Amino acid sequence: MSEQQPIIELKNLRKLFPVNKTSLWEQEEKFVHAVDDVSFVLHPGEVLALVGESGCGKSTLALTLMNLETPTEGQIFFEGRDVTHLSGKPLQEMRRHIQMVFQDPYESLNPTMTIGDIVAEPLVVHRLEPNKQARQDRVVRALEDAGLKPASNFMHRYPHELSGGQRQRVVIAGALVLEPKVLLADEPVSMLDVSIRAEILNLLASLRETRGISVLFITHDLGTVAYFADRIAVMYLGRIVEMGGTLSVLERPLHPYTKALLSVMPVPNPRLRRERIILQGETPNPIDLPSGCRFHPRCPIAQPHCQQTDPAWREIEPAHWAACLEV
Amino acid sequence: MRTIKRDAPILLEVNNLSTDFLVAGQEPAHALVDINFRLREGEVLGIVGESGCGKTTLMLSLMRLLPANGRITSGQINFMNNDLLDLSEREMGDVRWKNIAMIFQGAMNALNPVHTVGRQIAEAIIQHNYITDKKAVTDRVVELLELVGIGAERKDQYPHQYSGGMRQRAMIAMALACNPQVVIADEPTTALDVMIQAQILELLGTLRDKLGLSILFVTHDLGVVAEMCDTVLVMYGGVTAEYANVDTIFNAPQHPYTQELLRAFPDLTKPMEKLISIPGYPPRLNALPAGCRFAPRCPHAFGRCHVEAPPLHGVQDRHFASCHLVEPESNISPETPEFPGKSNEL
Ligand SMILES: Nc1ncnc2c1ncn2[C@@H]1O[C@H](COP(=O)(O)OP(=O)(O)OP(=O)(O)O)[C@@H](O)[C@H]1O
Ligand SMILES: Nc1ncnc2c1ncn2[C@@H]1O[C@H](COP(=O)(O)OP(=O)(O)OP(=O)(O)O)[C@@H](O)[C@H]1O
Ligand code: SF4
Ligand SMILES: [Mg+2]
Ligand SMILES: [Mg+2]
Numbered sequence: 322m323s324e325q326q327p328i329i330e331l332k333n334l335r336k337l338f339p340v341n342k343t344s345l346w347e348q349e350e351k352f353v354h355a356v357d358d359v360s361f362v363l364h365p366g367e368v369l370a371l372v373g374e375s376g377c378g379k380s381t382l383a384l385t386l387m388n389l390e391t392p393t394e395g396q397i398f399f400e401g402r403d404v405t406h407l408s409g410k411p412l413q414e415m416r417r418h419i420q421m422v423f424q425d426p427y428e429s430l431n432p433t434m435t436i437g438d439i440v441a442e443p444l445v446v447h448r449l450e451p452n453k454q455a456r457q458d459r460v461v462r463a464l465e466d467a468g469l470k471p472a473s474n475f476m477h478r479y480p481h482e483l484s485g486g487q488r489q490r491v492v493i494a495g496a497l498v499l500e501p502k503v504l505l506a507d508e509p510v511s512m513l514d515v516s517i518r519a520e521i522l523n524l525l526a527s528l529r530e531t532r533g534i535s536v537l538f539i540t541h542d543l544g545t546v547a548y549f550a551d552r553i554a555v556m557y558l559g560r561i562v563e564m565g566g567t568l569s570v571l572e573r574p575l576h577p578y579t580k581a582l583l584s585v586m587p588v589p590n591p592r593l594r595r596e597r598i599i600l601q602g603e604t605p606n607p608i609d610l611p612s613g614c615r616f617h618p619r620c621p622i623a624q625p626h627c628q629q630t631d632p633a634w635r636e637i638e639p640a641h642w643a644a645c646l647e648v
Numbered sequence: 649m650r651t652i653k654r655d656a657p658i659l660l661e662v663n664n665l666s667t668d669f670l671v672a673g674q675e676p677a678h679a680l681v682d683i684n685f686r687l688r689e690g691e692v693l694g695i696v697g698e699s700g701c702g703k704t705t706l707m708l709s710l711m712r713l714l715p716a717n718g719r720i721t722s723g724q725i726n727f728m729n730n731d732l733l734d735l736s737e738r739e740m741g742d743v744r745w746k747n748i749a750m751i752f753q754g755a756m757n758a759l760n761p762v763h764t765v766g767r768q769i770a771e772a773i774i775q776h777n778y779i780t781d782k783k784a785v786t787d788r789v790v791e792l793l794e795l796v797g798i799g800a801e802r803k804d805q806y807p808h809q810y811s812g813g814m815r816q817r818a819m820i821a822m823a824l825a826c827n828p829q830v831v832i833a834d835e836p837t838t839a840l841d842v843m844i845q846a847q848i849l850e851l852l853g854t855l856r857d858k859l860g861l862s863i864l865f866v867t868h869d870l871g872v873v874a875e876m877c878d879t880v881l882v883m884y885g886g887v888t889a890e891y892a893n894v895d896t897i898f899n900a901p902q903h904p905y906t907q908e909l910l911r912a913f914p915d916l917t918k919p920m921e922k923l924i925s926i927p928g929y930p931p932r933l934n935a936l937p938a939g940c941r942f943a944p945r946c947p948h949a950f951g952r953c954h955v956e957a958p959p960l961h962g963v964q965d966r967h968f969a970s971c972h973l974v975e976p977e978s979n980i981s982p983e984t985p986e987f988p989g990k991s992n993e994l
């Protein structure tokens with residue numbers, strides 16, 4: 322897989338949001354460090370899970386990747402081409418290949434449109450398939466790949482006539498209809514019931530086989546990614562602190578933050594109740610970043626030098642990376 | 649693993665509780681049918697099931713806080729030997745804070761934005777005459793906030809100055825205002841991040857140990873149930889599918905619904921194992937199937953399942969399941985209650 326050209330590559334990506342000054346006398350301009358020096362590659366057909374607490378920058382990273390937010394620094398490559406500063410038509414063209422699926426199937430569907438029209442809309446917006454029959458065919462294929470079979474049963478219904486799981490499938494069909502190469506799924510299942518969740522996770526996993534799609538799966542729930550991600554990237558305060566193959570990360574976590582996250586994931590077996598490493602407080606505000614290692618104020622194994630030195634990103638085991646001074 | 653005494657006193661005993669919703673121009677919807685359980689002192693009972701299976705309806709029935717179109721049609725809710733259904737509205741008002749307090753689903757967004765958190769807790773204390781002396785009320789507010797891990801200096805802040813996790817803690821503090829014996833927590837961690845969820849679960853565990861609280865814990869997260877609960881009631885379409893101690897539910901479930909729920913739940917300790925989703929959807933109350941409510945989705949359903957509703961069988965000591973395939977030891981009857989009351993006991 323590593324020999325292939327990556328479908329997406331990020332190099333030192335940074336996204337800062339300026340903070341409104343609260344007083345005239347404030348000297349320096351302050352920034353929210355939402356994404357702070359992130360690099361990774363996504364391979365064709367790969368599922369990469371991006372995991373971290375609320376506010377760590379997962380959605381900002383996805384929006385920047387889609388060019389919906391302009392990066393402050395760094396580069397984004399799509400199929401080897403630098404697309405960081407694309408605009409106009411080439412940007413439109415690129416966007417079509419990277420589609421996003423958001424959380425909350427209840428709010429993202431227009432209640433006044435039929436399912437068929439909702440799924441056809443991206444084709445109209447992108448001026449693809451002006452031929453009505455061809456358009457219809459693509460909508461049918463997208464609906465069926467999203468598991469709404471036969472499509473004719475769903476085309477003429479309205480969102481309120483569908484269940485939660487079916488609505489989430491419509492959202493996915495709307496992304497698939499453009500035949501994207503990459504799917505960015507931002508917490509696509511966290512609001513869903515157990516059985517619907519399993520159904521959608523299985524669907525996302527199968528899209529890799531049926532369409533060879535790459536998936537960046539964003540979540541704060543390690544449990545949902547365990548069984549279908551190829552690799553896991555763990556994010557803390559705007560930075561990726563650990564990345565590696567799913568089994569390596571789950572079985573041999575390196576970074577103390579990953580260890581804490583894993584230890585608090587509820588496991589559906591009362592015989593496996595364990596010692597939990599519960600970090601107190603919440604992710605600190607990414608405006609005034611802690612000195613040295615940004616995790617040190619909450620880190621259970623922090624040493625004095627952690628307050629001074631920002632840990633380098635190191636390959637600790639083959640293809641298993643972490644940024645921590647104590648591993 | 650923590651154990652509670654098998655013979656700890658029973659605080660709350662629910663017998664054959666049934667609730668209907670009246671909908672204009674339609675047959676009443678049977679939202680709860682013949683629910684039975686016992687809650688002992690210091691026990692955490694988990695109530696699980698998919699969305700719409702009646703978890704909140706059960707909790708609101710216990711509290712007698714059903715919406716206007718809801719009716720309890722049969723049963724008893726015995727709390728320390730009084731049937732709550734016999735109490736006057738005023739007496740029930742007292743029970744609600746001093747004996748059984750509830751943290752509502754989505755409650756962390758229900759704090760009043762225009763008053764400080766401290767003031768809202770103080771009002772709950774005063775309104776229910778738990779304490780009247782002004783100074784003592786303030787002391788109690790501080791004590792409660794500290795109990796849930798919020799520094800006293802934050803009592804004069806407004807809800808918007810609190811994070812989601814802190815608002816949920818404040819709601820727990822409020823529920824504890826008048827020192828209840830039972831706390832009902834309806835999805836208390838569902839909207840929270842994993843680490844904040846772990847903090848809240850740890851807090852509830854500490855409160856149970858420190859104050860001897862009994863907790864009715866409503867959730868659809870099986871991981872949280874395995875982590876927190878001593879006993880579990882699995883609901884499906886308004887009926888009890890299975891009721892047993894937590895170890896039995898996870899390691900020797902008898903009802904096909906419990907088994908399917910477990911197979912559909914992602915488990916970090918079994919990466920790469922395929923998830924099996926349950927086909928179809930839970931029944932709608934106005935379109936209930938004849939026979940077993942789970943039959944249309946059940947992988948083991950046979951002829952009888954589609955015509956006859958299975959009764960709740962006693963499978964073993966303190967283990968009950970409502971499925972025709974379960975070997976009954978005896979039919980359950982409210983006169984011979986032998987309910988699970990201890991974790992970790994097979
Ligand atoms: N447009 C914006 N302006 C200023 N700050 C922003 C903006 N968008 C995001 N942020 C801040 O950037 C940080 C990262 O936010 P982001 O939404 O990417 O987090 P997340 O990891 O997706 O969180 P969640 O799990 O809650 O969705 C947060 O501190 C957030 O408040
Ligand atoms: N006021 C009402 N009138 C009619 N039907 C109602 C009313 N309230 C709830 N119901 C129905 O009763 C059933 C049980 O609802 P309930 O809210 O108890 O489910 P739940 O298990 O708490 O679900 P969730 O996990 O989504 O919170 C559902 O089918 C619901 O549609
Ligand atoms: S009674 Fe029949 S349908 Fe119901 S759970 Fe048992 S086997 Fe399945
Ligand atoms: Mg987000
Ligand atoms: Mg509910």
